[in-house]
Amino acid sequence: MTAEALPAELRRAIVQIARTPRLLVACDYDGTLAPITANPDEARPLPESVGALRSLAGLHETTTAVISGRALRDLATLSRLPSEVHLVGSHGSEFDIGFIKALDAKARELHRRLEAELEDLVLDVPGVSLEVKPASIAVHVRRAEHEAGRRVLSKVHNGPSRWEGVTTTDGKEVVELSVVTTDKGNALDTLRHQVGATAAIFLGDDVTDEKAFAALSGPDLGIKVGDGESLATYRVPDTMDVAMVLAFMLEERRNWLYGEQATPIERLSMLANERSVALVTPDARLTWLCHPGADAPAIFADLLGGTGAGHFSITPHRNGLPLGQRYLPNTMTVETRWSRLLVTDYLEPESPSHRTDIVRVISGETTASIVFAPRPEFGGVPVKLVAEADGLRVLGTSEPFVLRAPGVEWEITTDGLHDTASALVTPAPDKPVVLELRCGTTDMSPHELSEVDRRERAGSYWSSWAQTLKLPTVQTDLVARSALTLRGLVNTDTGGVLAAATSSLPEEIGGVRNWDYRYCWIRDAAMTVRELVHLGSVEEADGYLRWLHGVLATLAGPERLHPLYTLAGSVIGAEAVIESLPGYAGSRPVRVGNLANHQVQLDVFGPVVELVRTLAEARGELRDQDWQMVRAMAEAVSRRWNEADHGIWEERHVPRHRVYSRVMCWVTLDRAVKLGEVYNRPVPAAWVELRDVIKADVLENGWNEEVQAFTTAYDGTDLDAASLFVGLTGLIDPGDPRFQATVTAIEAELRSGSTVYRYHRDDGLPGGEGGFHICAAWLIEAYLLTGRRNEAEELFTQIVDAAGPTGLLPEQYDPIAERSLGNHPQAYSHIGLIRCANLLAQ
Numbered sequence: 001m002t003a004e005a006l007p008a009e010l011r012r013a014i015v016q017i018a019r020t021p022r023l024l025v026a027c028d029y030d031g032t033l034a035p036i037t038a039n040p041d042e043a044r045p046l047p048e049s050v051g052a053l054r055s056l057a058g059l060h061e062t063t064t065a066v067i068s069g070r071a072l073r074d075l076a077t078l079s080r081l082p083s084e085v086h087l088v089g090s091h092g093s094e095f096d097i098g099f100i101k102a103l104d105a106k107a108r109e110l111h112r113r114l115e116a117e118l119e120d121l122v123l124d125v126p127g128v129s130l131e132v133k134p135a136s137i138a139v140h141v142r143r144a145e146h147e148a149g150r151r152v153l154s155k156v157h158n159g160p161s162r163w164e165g166v167t168t169t170d171g172k173e174v175v176e177l178s179v180v181t182t183d184k185g186n187a188l189d190t191l192r193h194q195v196g197a198t199a200a201i202f203l204g205d206d207v208t209d210e211k212a213f214a215a216l217s218g219p220d221l222g223i224k225v226g227d228g229e230s231l232a233t234y235r236v237p238d239t240m241d242v243a244m245v246l247a248f249m250l251e252e253r254r255n256w257l258y259g260e261q262a263t264p265i266e267r268l269s270m271l272a273n274e275r276s277v278a279l280v281t282p283d284a285r286l287t288w289l290c291h292p293g294a295d296a297p298a299i300f301a302d303l304l305g306g307t308g309a310g311h312f313s314i315t316p317h318r319n320g321l322p323l324g325q326r327y328l329p330n331t332m333t334v335e336t337r338w339s340r341l342l343v344t345d346y347l348e349p350e351s352p353s354h355r356t357d358i359v360r361v362i363s364g365e366t367t368a369s370i371v372f373a374p375r376p377e378f379g380g381v382p383v384k385l386v387a388e389a390d391g392l393r394v395l396g397t398s399e400p401f402v403l404r405a406p407g408v409e410w411e412i413t414t415d416g417l418h419d420t421a422s423a424l425v426t427p428a429p430d431k432p433v434v435l436e437l438r439c440g441t442t443d444m445s446p447h448e449l450s451e452v453d454r455r456e457r458a459g460s461y462w463s464s465w466a467q468t469l470k471l472p473t474v475q476t477d478l479v480a481r482s483a484l485t486l487r488g489l490v491n492t493d494t495g496g497v498l499a500a501a502t503s504s505l506p507e508e509i510g511g512v513r514n515w516d517y518r519y520c521w522i523r524d525a526a527m528t529v530r531e532l533v534h535l536g537s538v539e540e541a542d543g544y545l546r547w548l549h550g551v552l553a554t555l556a557g558p559e560r561l562h563p564l565y566t567l568a569g570s571v572i573g574a575e576a577v578i579e580s581l582p583g584y585a586g587s588r589p590v591r592v593g594n595l596a597n598h599q600v601q602l603d604v605f606g607p608v609v610e611l612v613r614t615l616a617e618a619r620g621e622l623r624d625q626d627w628q629m630v631r632a633m634a635e636a637v638s639r640r641w642n643e644a645d646h647g648i649w650e651e652r653h654v655p656r657h658r659v660y661s662r663v664m665c666w667v668t669l670d671r672a673v674k675l676g677e678v679y680n681r682p683v684p685a686a687w688v689e690l691r692d693v694i695k696a697d698v699l700e701n702g703w704n705e706e707v708q709a710f711t712t713a714y715d716g717t718d719l720d721a722a723s724l725f726v727g728l729t730g731l732i733d734p735g736d737p738r739f740q741a742t743v744t745a746i747e748a749e750l751r752s753g754s755t756v757y758r759y760h761r762d763d764g765l766p767g768g769e770g771g772f773h774i775c776a777a778w779l780i781e782a783y784l785l786t787g788r789r790n791e792a793e794e795l796f797t798q799i800v801d802a803a804g805p806t807g808l809l810p811e812q813y814d815p816i817a818e819r820s821l822g823n824h825p826q827a828y829s830h831i832g833l834i835r836c837a838n839l840l841a842q
Helices: 008-017 047-057 072-079 105-122 146-158 184-195 207-214 239-258 451-466 476-488 522-534 539-552 605-619 624-640 659-678 685-701 721-728 737-750 773-785 789-802 827-841
Strands: 023-027 062-067 086-088 129-132 136-140 167-171 174-178 199-204 221-225 234-236 269-272 277-280 285-290 298-300 311-316 324-327 334-337 341-347 356-364 368-373 384-388 391-395 401-404 411-414 419-425 433-439 812-814 819-821
Touching (some): 008 199, 008 234, 008 239, 023 184, 047 062, 047 239, 062 184, 072 086, 086 184, 105 129, 105 136, 105 146, 136 146, 146 174, 167 207, 184 199, 184 207, 199 207, 199 239, 221 239, 234 239, 269 341, 269 476, 277 341, 285 356, 311 356, 341 451, 356 368, 356 451, 384 419, 451 476, 476 522, 476 827, 522 539, 522 827, 539 605, 539 624, 605 624, 605 659, 624 659, 624 685, 659 685, 721 737, 721 773, 737 773, 773 827, 789 827
Parallel strands (some): 023 062, 023 199, 062 086, 199 221, 221 234
Antiparallel strands (some): 129 136, 167 174, 269 277, 277 285, 285 298, 285 311, 324 334, 334 341, 341 356, 356 433, 368 419, 384 391, 391 401, 401 433, 812 819
16 A cells, blocks of 8 residues: 555645654554554554654654553563654653652652552452553553443542542543653653654544644644544544555655755756846756845745745656756757757846746647746745636735746646646647746736747847857866856846855755855955956946945945845845755755854955956056045055954854965055056055065964964964965965965865865864865966966866866865765856966966
């Protein structure tokens, strides 16, 4: 038998509770896990139920327990349940083997009196037996002649049951007298509070289980086994069905927590227009889309929560593996191809600022299956879908959404909270099926342009830009794709630049280092647009500097800058956790917001002044507004350069006097002085003097004789890949033996094959991480500066090999597991690839 044998309503309820952040699965023993037997000593649990309970207990944030009327010792001996399953005996009066020690002298005396009285009552009555437990005594009459058993129960109820301090619990052919106040409902609540469960499921068959059912509320789920009146909402016939319930719960919980098969991160392709991004899996499932804007809540969060968190999928109706996925050349239009089916996806450019419109075109000569499951607000809002002549309308959300799909006949189902629409379509050779998801509008009228014209317009938006680039002769196509990716992370409305398209893709599978990168970091954005200037495109740098001037206009000075802002230039909200999402491949928590917003990062000024200098060289002029900002940043450095900070890696640890931050303070003053000299601007003598002071400070305190390298900070011997900037920036000559020794030390300690780790120190967070592509790029640059071209070319080839099939790179790479990690696609990684290709081509 399979779970399909369970009632559909019960299956839906199990699916729902399986997605709670912290789940408690509890059940009775006799009649639930184990069939009722004539001899209670022969009641063994079904192996299928035991296996499911054990597996559930092994899942993240999942607790299993058996709450029985049996004595704890007998329950453990008889059930032989694995240690992962919590056992609660005597209706909740025994939570551990040392419980009897907790009885005070009065309770122990009452227990002795009770045992003596009950022994007299059952004396010479065949088939009646006593079960003496640490805090209670049960009177069993199942084997007695019916009338004799009724007389014994009556004597118990009219006698010792009425004693002061005695609690009575009636069950099937048993009555239990306890010297402590307890019941299964209290036991369930105790367990719930111990483990912090956000929902509980309880299965039971006995009268005593009703107190547990009565304790359930809200998202909890009660399942009665067998006949009889019950407070439980659902019912199954017998213990075999209990095994099916537990197995189905295990399957749904495991799929929700870990995903059946999480798509390798680097295989995800990004769609983009000038203000939005989306991710598509290699089999054309829209797995990630936020609205309004890339840093807004997700409509489809399948990437972080499986299909239940929202997706929009198109596949052949008859099974078929995709043959491949590609970008149309020089565009952000993605094609996914099967043997007889083609899906083409693009985000519409040049749409109104409040809109996010994605077009999905199905062409070919076979039937395709469509599943449309929007889950706005990361799945936190109940969704109702209404089918109309030209498509679907999404109801119940603060933002309007429609799916225009003329001629498609939808079947709408619900899981009790959310509707899902599915359909089968067969495109004609000359008539593809066109689906238009329009976010931010209720308009379902036909577009003024044909789909062919709109696809051409979307492609031209990107290709006309790409054709203006000056690309290196090394990995030309991959550099072009990296440039398009960086351009896709730019919001042209505001000038803000995303650090990455996603939130909470893990730095370690199953780990907690999961961060939200859907914001504009002052440093990252400056580095992104500067690399585009190197390729010949200045409009992104212009837009970013306008964004930055706007942010600075709200502050008393640059030293008041936060490290990051929203794409609109506002301060981001507090970091929060979305507990309803299990995370990519079970990597929790899923975060929105970023605590780094409140850190001190004194390195941010250097990349901005570097950008101004690069842009001035490209334009042949230095704009007054940009010079005023450079002056203000140089003055900010003058006031704060010798403070400790959190640095480029935003460690959630105490601030340190970091070499990289000091070097970037030096860069701020050095580039400011050079800008003034080249463009005839007044340069305060104090800048020149302080530049020399900072350099001397770095050389004296950053170099460590013991390790023969520039270390992370002045207070330790640990190494950091960012310390390579001592030579990469020109603070010291690349031929200086100290820089060459630092390159060797970082290579020895931080490089692992195809990647380079940031550091190997304790940074205040549990778990590990992969190597960073940007760090590998820095080492390549250091190799080139120190005359080690062969090593540079070898490492660059390894970075190229780590890119996904459509040319995208996430943040990190695990050289041991040989898998990509971190948010995707990551600006830093593509910056590094472009820079290395340019340097190798020189």
